[in-house]
């Protein structure tokens with residue numbers, strides 16, 4: 001019965017109305033992955049995927065805290081979204097053709113451009129993934145990781161033994177306890193997982209990146225208003241960085257900026273957040289409460305975080321990266 005109700009809800013295309021009625025956004029995140037979505041010592045969720053949901057809530061409610069985080073492992077995540085258990089999946093999930101076209105899901109924007117890599121024990125003396133013929137490899141079930149590693153070994157005429165786990169904790173423990181020679185996952189996650197190891201310096205990330213992993217939010221297909229709102233939340237974060245609006249200067253910008261791009265972002269000129277069904281000053285609320293894309297990147301996965309990842313291709317388009325948002329006008 002619950003499933004029927006949820007399916008009806010999913011099909012009716014009124015996710016925004018349902019979320020407003022509930023008074024909170026239900027956001028599907030990982031079971032715990034530093035930098036992306038991970039509860040801190042106080043039990044508060046942190047990470048770039050978490051901040052994205054907080055930005056969505058800031059736009060809907062004017063309050064970034066109106067989010068309930070629902071941890072999901074890789075295998076459960078799509079069912080949770082399809083059945084209506086979560087309103088949005090923000091869980092280091094790769095946008096692929098099969099997921100977009102055949103699962104009743106919609107991927108509309110990329111929050112973090114990633115690619116798959118390998119973590120090896122230094123004692124193996126391996127310097128390249130091409131030297132991994134015959135290796136045993138710890139992988140998480142239900143991921144693109146599982147599929148890509150098979151492709152890579154096949155393409156390079158090599159063999160491997162998969163050692164498959166359901167959660168990242170189990171995968172790391174498997175690697176640490178010697179169940180496998182190598183751990184493979186999205187590269188960003190290798191940095192996150194490496195810091196979880198008892199002896200992080202005994203492991204090394206190999207140079208090869210074997211796939212494209214555009215990670216971003218997914219929603220149910222068939223609710224255009226919701227898809228639009230989700231992607232424009234990301235565009236607000238990115239545009240804010242491009243226009244130099246930060247959580248620190250946003251009040252000053254609101255009071256004195258004459259730049260029409262900034263004024264529209266902050267809801268001072270039309271079109272305001274109302275066209276998305278959001279609070280009129282959606283951009284102001286997002287930047288004030290969550291920060292711009294660069295600030296979010298920095299504190300979660302970037303140089304201001306334990307992961308210390310470079311912006312790389314996740315830099316703005318005008319700084320050599322891929323982050324490009326359509327104009328707010």
Ligand SMILES: N[C@@H](CCC(=O)N[C@@H](CS)C(=O)NCC(=O)O)C(=O)O
Nearest residue numbers: 030031032074093094143144167168
């Ligand atoms: N981006 C890939 C991999 C996603 C994935 O689940 N990676 C694992 C490897 S670290 C993970 O995040 N685990 C955390 C968890 O199970 O909650 C996908 O969408 O399939």
